[in-house]
Amino acid sequence: MKVPRPTIPTIDDLKRGLREIRWNLDIFVFIQLVVVLTIFILFLIVPLFRITFNAFIYGGSLSLRWFVEVFTDPYYFSPRIVFTETFPYIAVEGISGSLINVIKRPTDTGVETIILLVGYDLGVIPNTVLVAVMTTVFSTIIGFVFAFIFARYKFPGSEALRIILLAPLLSTPFVGAIGLKKMLTSEGVINTLFYDILGIMPFKIEPSGLMAVVLVQTLIFYPIIFLNAYTAIISIDPTMEEQAENLGASGFHLFRTVTLPLSLPGVEAGALLVFILSLEDLGTPIVFTGTNAEKVLTYQIFRRMFTPTGYISGEATALAMILLAMSIIIFLAIRKYVSLRRYAMLTKGGIWRPRTRKLSLKVSLLVYVVAFFTLFLALQPHIGVVLLAFAGEWGPTLLPGYFTLENFYTLFRDAAVFRSITNSLTYSITAMGLIIVLGVSAAYLVSRVKIPGIEALDALVTLPIAIPGIVIATGFFLLFLKTPLDPIINGAPLLIISYTVRKFPFTVRAVFAGFEQVDKALEESAINLGANRARVFFTIALPLVVLNILAGSMLSFIYSMSEVSTGIVIGDANHDTAPMTWKMYDILFKGLEGGLFVPAAMGFVLMTLQFIMIVGSNLLLRKRATALIGV
Amino acid sequence: MVKIKAVDIVKRFGKFTALRGISVDIRDGEFFTFLGPSGCGKTTFLRCIAGFEMVDQGRIYFDDEDITYLPAYKRNTGMVFQNYALWPHMTVYDNIAYGLKVRKVPKEEIDKKVKEVLKLVHLEGMEKRTPHQLSGGQQQRVALARALVINPRVLLLDEPLSNLDAKLRLEMRAELKRLQKQLGITTIYVTHDQEEAMSISDRMAVMDVGVIKQVGTPEEIYLRPKDPFVADFIGQGTFIHGQVLEEEDGRLVVELESGLGKVEAIPSDPTNKPRIGERVLIAIRPESFEVGVKDKLNLFDVSIYHVSFLGDRKRIQAEANGVKFIVELEPTVNVEIGKRIRISVPPKSTLAIRMG
Numbered sequence A: 001m002k003v004p005r006p007t008i009p010t011i012d013d014l015k016r017g018l019r020e021i022r023w024n025l026d027i028f029v030f031i032q033l034v035v036v037l038t039i040f041i042l043f044l045i046v047p048l049f050r051i052t053f054n055a056f057i058y059g060g061s062l063s064l065r066w067f068v069e070v071f072t073d074p075y076y077f078s079p080r081i082v083f084t085e086t087f088p089y090i091a092v093e094g095i096s097g098s099l100i101n102v103i104k105r106p107t108d109t110g111v112e113t114i115i116l117l118v119g120y121d122l123g124v125i126p127n128t129v130l131v132a133v134m135t136t137v138f139s140t141i142i143g144f145v146f147a148f149i150f151a152r153y154k155f156p157g158s159e160a161l162r163i164i165l166l167a168p169l170l171s172t173p174f175v176g177a178i179g180l181k182k183m184l185t186s187e188g189v190i191n192t193l194f195y196d197i198l199g200i201m202p203f204k205i206e207p208s209g210l211m212a213v214v215l216v217q218t219l220i221f222y223p224i225i226f227l228n229a230y231t232a233i234i235s236i237d238p239t240m241e242e243q244a245e246n247l248g249a250s251g252f253h254l255f256r257t258v259t260l261p262l263s264l265p266g267v268e269a270g271a272l273l274v275f276i277l278s279l280e281d282l283g284t285p286i287v288f289t290g291t292n293a294e295k296v297l298t299y300q301i302f303r304r305m306f307t308p309t310g311y312i313s314g315e316a317t318a319l320a321m322i323l324l325a326m327s328i329i330i331f332l333a334i335r336k337y338v339s340l341r342r343y344a345m346l347t348k349g350g351i352w353r354p355r356t357r358k359l360s361l362k363v364s365l366l367v368y369v370v371a372f373f374t375l376f377l378a379l380q381p382h383i384g385v386v387l388l389a390f391a392g393e394w395g396p397t398l399l400p401g402y403f404t405l406e407n408f409y410t411l412f413r414d415a416a417v418f419r420s421i422t423n424s425l426t427y428s429i430t431a432m433g434l435i436i437v438l439g440v441s442a443a444y445l446v447s448r449v450k451i452p453g454i455e456a457l458d459a460l461v462t463l464p465i466a467i468p469g470i471v472i473a474t475g476f477f478l479l480f481l482k483t484p485l486d487p488i489i490n491g492a493p494l495l496i497i498s499y500t501v502r503k504f505p506f507t508v509r510a511v512f513a514g515f516e517q518v519d520k521a522l523e524e525s526a527i528n529l530g531a532n533r534a535r536v537f538f539t540i541a542l543p544l545v546v547l548n549i550l551a552g553s554m555l556s557f558i559y560s561m562s563e564v565s566t567g568i569v570i571g572d573a574n575h576d577t578a579p580m581t582w583k584m585y586d587i588l589f590k591g592l593e594g595g596l597f598v599p600a601a602m603g604f605v606l607m608t609l610q611f612i613m614i615v616g617s618n619l620l621l622r623k624r625a626t627a628l629i630g631v
Numbered sequence B: 001m002v003k004i005k006a007v008d009i010v011k012r013f014g015k016f017t018a019l020r021g022i023s024v025d026i027r028d029g030e031f032f033t034f035l036g037p038s039g040c041g042k043t044t045f046l047r048c049i050a051g052f053e054m055v056d057q058g059r060i061y062f063d064d065e066d067i068t069y070l071p072a073y074k075r076n077t078g079m080v081f082q083n084y085a086l087w088p089h090m091t092v093y094d095n096i097a098y099g100l101k102v103r104k105v106p107k108e109e110i111d112k113k114v115k116e117v118l119k120l121v122h123l124e125g126m127e128k129r130t131p132h133q134l135s136g137g138q139q140q141r142v143a144l145a146r147a148l149v150i151n152p153r154v155l156l157l158d159e160p161l162s163n164l165d166a167k168l169r170l171e172m173r174a175e176l177k178r179l180q181k182q183l184g185i186t187t188i189y190v191t192h193d194q195e196e197a198m199s200i201s202d203r204m205a206v207m208d209v210g211v212i213k214q215v216g217t218p219e220e221i222y223l224r225p226k227d228p229f230v231a232d233f234i235g236q237g238t239f240i241h242g243q244v245l246e247e248e249d250g251r252l253v254v255e256l257e258s259g260l261g262k263v264e265a266i267p268s269d270p271t272n273k274p275r276i277g278e279r280v281l282i283a284i285r286p287e288s289f290e291v292g293v294k295d296k297l298n299l300f301d302v303s304i305y306h307v308s309f310l311g312d313r314k315r316i317q318a319e320a321n322g323v324k325f326i327v328e329l330e331p332t333v334n335v336e337i338g339k340r341i342r343i344s345v346p347p348k349s350t351l352a353i354r355m356g
């Protein structure tokens, strides 16, 4: 391919560029642009620069010292290449741990075998990547297989099953993982049920440490792939497959040569998103600390800054930089796919009558068994949370001792808990308001205003997807300590800002999809009749995307409510202004009264809210809703 | 009502140049059509006039006012979009009243004007409907009413009839013309349908990719195409290349290629006559052919391979030395497929067109 040589712009080009900007930028759009840019630069870009600055300063001068320290410390990076006397003269050392650990333990009745899934420990940085890779691979396999089955085959109950498979999208910080932990330990429900009671497992299985993190993340994230792949597959023009069949392709060959390549962009984008989500997940490692699960980047950064003084070491910022670099790289890859597809999926989904076949009884049964098993696993966190929320006490038995509503009364009776809930509600609703105002503006700008560089705005407002919360929290602390926004004085402003920025993409995405579906001529005809941009925006553009705004902001709201990373870090700086997620963390890990049950009740409330909002926004947007959660 | 002047308009989309120097003068109150194949830049030009696209070069005047860089919302043009662009969340009344509300017209006057314009387009009593409850033809009328009610300086119509079925299209065509004459409003009309353009326009411009090939009345353009593209695009015809041998009294003697002999022809564009020795295109309209003529001039012996009966005439497709002839004759003429006949054309209908 010939690459066009860049030409030096002439004065005329510049004049033309200026005139074009003036032509496209009326005062209304200009204000929108300035406000959105200001917020994002001030509260996203500047904090990131502040971290960068910190990471490259050692003892007052510019230095790579922190990075050298991190990479030479075996705790962060343990594999070492050593040269040996014998063939192959080279070896890798410093890898500890093993895939499984077999433990034999005497019991009342004899000896039981427990297989511990542990996983290798390569040091914090490789661990983080490894966990993300494994989570991505497992989620992709599970998600894609299910997507293919549900998109192409019909069998009794397939619709219902398909929707239940999405249930794990309801995420409850900490408690989900704790629920799962409770279910999966050697005394947990699964082992009790299948080993002790039914006796169909020859040994007990207990995932722990990094492997437990991978397992939990896989179960939380596979629906993302499932949704993306499902939409991609049902959007494949059936005539393409028919054409191929017509030419003699069939079965696996058809799948490999037509179906797979056509659905791949959707799956790849989803997989990259899972990778980022795994990288930035803090809630799961926190729950499984104690074994090697704490040896991932998010937790390490978190531990180093979780101090009331707000002092952040250079080491922590270097770690944050490394985490940030990883997720930004993945983010850029996503953007490549998304821009390639140009959100085509939003409009294409469900136009075709998908090709579905009936499944034979035998295969149906197989699908049921596999789906139920996956579901059973995937729903463990949710079952766990529900059981815990209503539990009075729960020893090493299959079910809680007795059920009660006491935990829910506590939410209202305990002043601190209640305050954290009202805090969360206040922050999330305020953030939602800001997100609507700014997000609709941003979506409108990206979709409608043709000025050079507007693509960059699109990248900027979707960037928060890629920035791990813990990194943003670090940046906020570095930047805003001892300013009017100091989180030690009052966490509210920064939490609202953090929610606004971090949960912004959900609304922008939804509203942008709306604008893309609105014929531009509808706005042009208003301009033609003499309406200026502001008037067109409020009388024509807004009313036509109001459902998208509603749907998107519902998601932004609920994901603000369940936000973990910045919530617990900023929350810990001032307990009075801390949000619900911090309180859950506080009760769970600081051994306060209420133990598991009160956080579970809080988690249950969150789950219910999420359920209502997700179902609501799905109803509002119908088929298009997949776009909100997928990439 | 204004006259419109466009001078050397250039519009680029990235590296692609959609308009390459369009200049045109449209008279006050004129029904002026841009005709051209799909993708030639008609819509783009209309959007430049409306102010939705910024021109890269050139000037646009309404009367003597330079509006080249005037924002679209200040231009006071009335545009009817190809798909009507009615707002689905507003009633017919609100759609039509929009432009008046923008202009801060008092409520009673809006009521009155909306009533009037609905009457004008024969949609009395439809105020409360929403666009979804209207047929295509009715939506079209609402779009027209919405554009007309603000008393625009110019009416811009982008293929307004293309979404209607054939019968309705003829009806609306007549209706449009009636309204335009009644209101005396300067109108720019865009279409790719040459028959529509011929029947509705006072004058028209024929466009090829990004350029105007010819401006004139429908008659001028049909009978005196200045350019092979125009001759080919407008109407049907028989086209044969040839070389000018001599010129005499405004008549040209042209030696035809493909061994079809010599013909006498007239220059299609008297202001731009072909020179001796030059290669030209000979264009003959189907209805110019005659049979059974005693003259020795412009004779062709052709063999017929297709005949269609059109009611008032017969259309014959025939061939001689590999050249296709399209001939229309009286329905009474006796022709049969496979037969050879001798046809002729009077020199005044044999057009010699300079090659581009």
Ligand SMILES: Nc1ncnc2c1ncn2[C@@H]1O[C@H](COP(=O)(O)OP(=O)(O)O)[C@@H](O)[C@H]1O
Pocket (backbone or CB within 6 Å): B013, B016, B018, B036, B037, B038, B039, B040, B041, B042, B043, B044, B045
């Ligand atoms: N916004 C645009 N961006 C890029 N190319 C465009 C744009 N609008 C029109 N074009 C191109 O300009 C040419 C003329 O388009 P248009 O004016 O719509 O043609 P017409 O209305 O005559 O069918 C086409 O090749 C079209 O692809």
Ligand SMILES: [Mg+2]
Pocket (backbone or CB within 6 Å): B039, B042, B043, B044
């Ligand atoms: Mg067009």
